[in-house]
Amino acid sequence: MRRYLVTFFLSFCFVLTLLNLAQAQSKKHHAPQSAKLSGTVFASLQKVNPENIRAHVRFLSHDLLEGRGTGQRGGDIAAEYIATQFALYGLKPAGDKGYYLQKVPMVGVTPGDATTFSLVTNSHTTDLKPLDQYVAYDETQKPQSEVDAPIVFVGYGIEAPEYQWDDYKGVDVKGKVLLMLVNEPPSDDPKFFKGKALTYYGRWTYKYEEAARKGAVGAILIHKTEMASYPWEVVRNSNSGEKSFLQLDGSPKLQVASWVQLDVARQIAQYSGLNIDKLMQDARSRDFHPVALPVRLKARMVSKVRPFTSNNVLGILPGRDAKLRDEAVMYTAHYDHLGIRPDMPGDNIYNGADDNATGCGIVLELARVFSESAQKPRRSILFASVTAEEQGLLGSEYLGKHPPIPADRISLDLNFDDLPPLGAPEEVEVSGAERTDFYPTVEALAKDFRLAIRPDSRPEAGHYYRSDHFSLARVGIPSFSVSEGMKFKGHDLAWGMKQAEDYTEHRYHQPSDEYSPSMDFTADAAMARFGFALGWAAAEQSKLIQWEKGDEFEKARMGNEK
Numbered sequence: 111m112r113r114y115l116v117t118f119f120l121s122f123c124f125v126l127t128l129l130n131l132a133q134a135q136s137k138k139h140h141a142p143q144s145a146k147l148s149g150t151v152f153a154s155l156q157k158v159n160p161e162n163i164r165a166h167v168r169f170l171s172h173d174l175l176e177g178r179g180t181g182q183r184g185g186d187i188a189a190e191y192i193a194t195q196f197a198l199y200g201l202k203p204a205g206d207k208g209y210y211l212q213k214v215p216m217v218g219v220t221p222g223d224a225t226t227f228s229l230v231t232n233s234h235t236t237d238l239k240p241l242d243q244y245v246a247y248d249e250t251q252k253p254q255s256e257v258d259a260p261i262v263f264v265g266y267g268i269e270a271p272e273y274q275w276d277d278y279k280g281v282d283v284k285g286k287v288l289l290m291l292v293n294e295p296p297s298d299d300p301k302f303f304k305g306k307a308l309t310y311y312g313r314w315t316y317k318y319e320e321a322a323r324k325g326a327v328g329a330i331l332i333h334k335t336e337m338a339s340y341p342w343e344v345v346r347n348s349n350s351g352e353k354s355f356l357q358l359d360g361s362p363k364l365q366v367a368s369w370v371q372l373d374v375a376r377q378i379a380q381y382s383g384l385n386i387d388k389l390m391q392d393a394r395s396r397d398f399h400p401v402a403l404p405v406r407l408k409a410r411m412v413s414k415v416r417p418f419t420s421n422n423v424l425g426i427l428p429g430r431d432a433k434l435r436d437e438a439v440m441y442t443a444h445y446d447h448l449g450i451r452p453d454m455p456g457d458n459i460y461n462g463a464d465d466n467a468t469g470c471g472i473v474l475e476l477a478r479v480f481s482e483s484a485q486k487p488r489r490s491i492l493f494a495s496v497t498a499e500e501q502g503l504l505g506s507e508y509l510g511k512h513p514p515i516p517a518d519r520i521s522l523d524l525n526f527d528d529l530p531p532l533g534a535p536e537e538v539e540v541s542g543a544e545r546t547d548f549y550p551t552v553e554a555l556a557k558d559f560r561l562a563i564r565p566d567s568r569p570e571a572g573h574y575y576r577s578d579h580f581s582l583a584r585v586g587i588p589s590f591s592v593s594e595g596m597k598f599k600g601h602d603l604a605w606g607m608k609q610a611e612d613y614t615e616h617r618y619h620q621p622s623d624e625y626s627p628s629m630d631f632t633a634d635a636a637m638a639r640f641g642f643a644l645g646w647a648a649a650e651q652s653k654l655i656q657w658e659k660g661d662e663f664e665k666a667r668m669g670n671e672k
């Protein structure tokens with residue numbers, strides 16, 4: 111508690127600047143509402159209480175919620191809990207007509223025991239072991255699919271005209287199974303796949319989408335820890351048991367969407383008389399050409415297919431400006447996690463305390479504080495807790511396609527995902543904010559909050575494409591996540607780094623991501639306050655926020671591209 115007071119005192123001085131900023135922005139065209147505004151904002155920030163965030167996290171990550179699995183009872187209870195809080199705060203329902211819940215039509219696909227997955231050559235048939243050697247789903251959502259197709263190594267599986275890169279070279283891969291690397295060709299040149307940073311081309315979702323667009327029946331991604339930036343455990347945990355998909359909407363899908371361990375890829379290469387390291391090396395060249403391998407994938411994909419409905423939870427606080435209240439600033443945080451694995455021995459509940467009860471706690475606290483503020487911001491504030499993030503950003507994808515306010519009238523999305531309760535932060539991460547014309551405000555506010563902006567600590571991990579703000583960016587909404595950096599008060603940078611490493615190794619997407627009373631929610635409260643100030647400024651400024659010129663999402667904002 112004491113720490114909290116100290117932090118708050120430090121951020122006291124920011125209020126004046128926030129006031130000046132709001133004034134500067136409103137002076138141009140509007141009568142200043144400064145005195146009142148500053149009082150409101152100041153009072154609101156004071157009301158943010160880390161112990162409220164703790165309470166939400168404690169409940170949402172309780173064993174009784176069974177890991178908030180998508181399509182599982184615990185996930186539905188979490189959604190109802192969040193809807194109830196929205197109602198208590200007096201938010202207006204913004205889901206399906208008159209409801210806080212927005213139904214998201216989904217299909218659960220569980221690979222069955224009868225599934226087989228074999229590598230076949232003239233002389234060998236090797237049956238691979240599920241989970242240990244491979245994971246695979248049938249995206250076509252059929253109970254049974256038979257695949258018997260030659261494997262083609264397509265390098266990184268990327269076709270990116272803007273970087274003059276094409277791994278396919280026009281080769282017809284219709285009906286084939288494509289073996290490929292995750293990530294993208296390595297480079298430090300910022301003009302080439304953004305240098306060290308990962309672009310969307312490096313993400314596994316892109317690889318599946320592109321393979322399906324080209325008519326392939328299957329894709330096999332090669333897992334190598336350094337390249338994927340997460341261990342096989344993560345692949346395995348996110349790809350076993352039931353996995354959810356949005357109901358088919360006509361876009362092409364793969365019968366085999368799979369990952370294999372590096373050793374399996376090594377074996378495939380060996381069967382072909384080739385060396386996997388050499389193949390991977392060749393793939394780094396612009397001149398790479400697809401390699402047809404004398405190996406077939408013979409798979410019988412047997413799946414239990416379960417249509418169901420999950421829910422996004424949406425509440426809105428109408429803005430005070432009669433004209434601007436048709437526009438909104440949005441806050442998002444996914445509430446789902448990996449659920450429960452009844453067949454797993456020992457602790458089989460993926461509580462998801464950090465990931466992402468913390469983000470939900472922050473958005474709930476923001477909703478409370480906004481709704482209790484004496485004066486409302488000019489634009490409306492939309493609060494969205496979305497489902498099925500862990501299944502591939504599905505709830506937010508559906509929200510992006512079916513927003514309660516048209517996407518081109520949503521000025522900004524601020525997303526909160528996995529904010530470790532580690533004490534008072536001295537840094538903030540806002541990766542992606544620099545792609546928008548809102549960045550000067552972000553910088554000014556960070557300064558006022560005495561938060562150093564930490565550049566993406568691992569741009570090569572492609573975090574921008576790994577949380578829900580990305581789904582909203584894809585439909586054009588300027589979006590980014592807000593999170594602590596690595597430096598915390600009373601600790602050196604190395605300590606923060608070590609915490610992050612420890613989390614990735616020992617808790618991330620594991621049953622051990624659990625609530626503990628020793629957690630210090632000062633961090634989450636600080637991010638909520640900062641998020642409040644950002645959202646308030648965005649809701650007050652006269653113009654809608656836009657992407658910087660040439661950004662990959664600019665076209666979507668202008669309605670030129672889906």
Ligand SMILES: [Zn+2]
Pocket residue numbers: 444465466499527528
């Ligand atoms: Zn998450």
